[in-house]
Amino acid sequence: MELDRIVADIAAEMAAMTERGRVADYIPPLAAVPADRFGMAVIMADGTTHLAGDAEELFSIQSISKVFGLTLALGAVGDALWQRVGREPSGSAFNSIVQLESEHGIPRNPFINAGAIVIADVLLSGYAPREAIGNILRFVRSLASDDSISIDRAVADAELETGFRNFALANYMRAFGNLHHPVEMVLGVYFHQCAIAMNCRQLALAGRYLMNDGRVPSAGFCVVTPQRARRINALMMSCGHYDNSGDFAFRTGLPGKSGVGGGILAVAPGIASIAVWSPGLNQQGNSQLGSLALERLAQRTGWSVFEPRKG
Amino acid sequence: MELDRIVADIAAEMAAMTERGRVADYIPPLAAVPADRFGMAVIMADGTTHLAGDAEELFSIQSISKVFGLTLALGAVGDALWQRVGREPSGSAFNSIVQLESEHGIPRNPFINAGAIVIADVLLSGYAPREAIGNILRFVRSLASDDSISIDRAVADAELETGFRNFALANYMRAFGNLHHPVEMVLGVYFHQCAIAMNCRQLALAGRYLMNDGRVPSAGFCVVTPQRARRINALMMSCGHYDNSGDFAFRTGLPGKSGVGGGILAVAPGIASIAVWSPGLNQQGNSQLGSLALERLAQRTGWSVFEPRKG
Amino acid sequence: MELDRIVADIAAEMAAMTERGRVADYIPPLAAVPADRFGMAVIMADGTTHLAGDAEELFSIQSISKVFGLTLALGAVGDALWQRVGREPSGSAFNSIVQLESEHGIPRNPFINAGAIVIADVLLSGYAPREAIGNILRFVRSLASDDSISIDRAVADAELETGFRNFALANYMRAFGNLHHPVEMVLGVYFHQCAIAMNCRQLALAGRYLMNDGRVPSAGFCVVTPQRARRINALMMSCGHYDNSGDFAFRTGLPGKSGVGGGILAVAPGIASIAVWSPGLNQQGNSQLGSLALERLAQRTGWSVFEPRKG
């Protein structure tokens, strides 16, 4: 089949690349990931699956988890969430603290660290940290229809030990009253959520509801309303790649969310849920080959949301 | 027809609104525009036209002209343009100068004032100011297939007299070598471009190439390549509404570009080119009713680019 | 004596003031301080002491302690300190975090919170937190020749519970490697140092070394070298009142350091050590009446360092 060939071609092209970016090295478990990996999984609306490269190898989803956290939090508190988190691209790095000062502790969007920390705080309401973490994990497992997905404790522990900037962000927002639980508890949830380990196939499965107006097709249940699914996609397009979001949209025309582990989840609404993974990062902290692979996929398939649709 | 009714309904709803925002008052010709106006024009891929409200009343397109300027400049210098202008949302107001200092005179994107001023400088290469202005006007006329479109000199003159922040931006970029022509000449082009007067119908006509992979359908000529058309749409979605861009994408799911005159040009790729106009602005300087009308249109038509497509 | 009358007059004038600023209310022990207090103590180079108003009433010295911390840290590590803290006014509020991001975790000066936190980290080297706190307290007692000076534990505990911005600052600098000890330990030292309670008389006594080229006159021992004493004075003048430092220098012509408890320590080199206290703060967080009293004192005595000296 045509798409099988496209996916295989891209994987082969990526395998031949020498400029692979720089693997994240701020915690040992991430630094130990071999730079030569590349995986890709494309799941079509009808459930057909196309895999290539290291699509079955587990990696740390890191900030991609922010999409799932946002989805859960919207389910929990609805649009009241937007009183505590903005919806605008920040124009700054993922861990910048500058904007919080002038904007009184309200993070610009749910996909920068500060925003995702507020969301972790929301997910703690009524739950102990362990329960909140369990809720997120169960949610991701149900999205992917795969109960084997789990959290890499070594990653979570390492984050907790070295995550001083996140502690700074959390304390700063607490100072403005925009965290309601103790900082240690909120970051406990946040770091565990980020430490979920998945492979490309599982991640693409977990993203199916985003291409499908909020419904997980095979499972037959609705995760969010159609409107909310589209809006999460809009946020992924505006804010999913930190201060590289505009460029990612320019190149791929797809909503996507990257993680510092080298993964990217992208969505072609109505068509496909796509996961790519390659651990080398570009200067803005997004997977170098992952971005490139998605750019090529969009070019060859015409899946850009800006491609004219047939009426 | 169904769409006729949707457009008429929205126009009727907007006419009943009491919260209409605030008309721009920094120059007398804009301040004089009556706040109670609302117009809408939808032109479908097949050329069918749907008008409502004050769709035939001329207004100052202002920053919407930045889309046409960008298109012309890409034709003139191609991707070399991106060495002088970025592609990221700024997270700041349309006329902010802060970012330019740390980023050495390179504006974040072509749709904030600083970026559009660089583009005016590009359009001056090889031309006298009067010729450059003529080129832009002719281009817009050809896009809209309407030679009656013209520049409102009173607006251009008023801008020139009071546009101190734009003079500041231009001089600042000149200091970094990112303007190649005298500031007065560049701003002359910029202010005349912004002072083009159009009505909703003309504006929707001029935007047809953006819904149609770069080709003006009836006219049968190509303005830009399909890839470039999609990328301009991506930029409109990321950066088209200043520090309200994320929210606009969230609400409408459509690429769009607003102007301080109260107009918005929006695109549903493959489906429609849409122009709305209502002079009252929200706090970020975008048409209050125009944004709302587009949000409702997208909801009722399902034209959001994040709506699942049928394969 | 003339000076007695000046001091008494100023105290009387301050007692009559109705615009007294706003008492700090971020922790209950500070919020409970009555706004109607004003105290003043002037200790001359020859040891003569002039008191007025509530000069014997204890208050929380808060950021004034940063002067003593800096003095101790310079004794401990010398000019190596300046690799970790700058010497420039920040132009920002006392607790701003913005500057730290672009300047990689190096605070602008030792008198903003971030700088004093680095100094607390320096004072922890080789000591347990309890010992470091003891060292500071003993140092202040010896400067004031008064062993009754102690720490207000209620204040220290309240700071620890609500000092989220300081936790943010500390974690942020830790992320850049500019704190060497655990954040909790460093802030424990910092909060206890700030919670030292003194009255105006004790504070003016403790400041004697600063008017006297580093030597405590009666005690006959040298705290710092003459050069260092002058430099601490220079820093107090440049940076002692946060984003009000320029104005304080402009009005009084005296090096001074304020605290959020309403105290100010000021120095007329060679002439006097001066402490004032009034808990109401101006918008920049400095004692409103304390500043005014010092302005009047400098006017009536000619103690401004910019007053021409007799050769």
Added chain:
Amino acid sequence: MELDRIVADIAAEMAAMTERGRVADYIPPLAAVPADRFGMAVIMADGTTHLAGDAEELFSIQSISKVFGLTLALGAVGDALWQRVGREPSGSAFNSIVQLESEHGIPRNPFINAGAIVIADVLLSGYAPREAIGNILRFVRSLASDDSISIDRAVADAELETGFRNFALANYMRAFGNLHHPVEMVLGVYFHQCAIAMNCRQLALAGRYLMNDGRVPSAGFCVVTPQRARRINALMMSCGHYDNSGDFAFRTGLPGKSGVGGGILAVAPGIASIAVWSPGLNQQGNSQLGSLALERLAQRTGWSVFEPRKG
């Protein structure tokens, strides 16, 4: 005499220095100044003059002229000036525009470019540009008791041609209504004021009023009130060296104002008016050897204002 030897020694030490900083090269007339120059002039309260090195060689006083402009403007409009210019160190470079945006066009102090441009606007009130420039020049001549002082037209013209950042600053403030005259006129005054050429001896003469409570001794006339003279000194200490002001105060303990031409005017109140000149600049744009020479002079003479005075 002792001081003669100190001044001669310092000049000899400076002549031997190899690290001389970088001569300003943004305009040809400044770039052409030989880097090996060093001059020094010290004028005592009794009129005694001590010269060394190239003390009779003319240089462009540049920003040192801001002290004279401020003095004139205070004479013209008094403390009303402070509604249009602040009194706080900016913590930023001399030509930064960032602070102006959040502070609505009010520059932080009269010694950054933006502040001096506002002052040039004040000096234009009631005068044509040529007259205003004449007023400034006459004022400086009278301060120095030397009618030969003049403006280097080549410098003024070169500034006008390349001063885009100053045009940006001026237009930006005009946008906020904080300039009342056309930008070209204001900058004409500003650039001519900066282009005054003086030698160290003349500059030290012109600074006598600042060491003498506002009175020019030999001339016997009062330039400003004693209070205002002290306040100008305070501003020079807080803000006279841009983002190096704190360090300059720390090292020398003297109020001073530097210029990009390599000059520094410093004041030891009651004791001496001092001018140094060496065209090589440090990273913050202040004379490298000039700063060092003043540091050594203050050390050897004990003229720091923080030196204890004899009662």
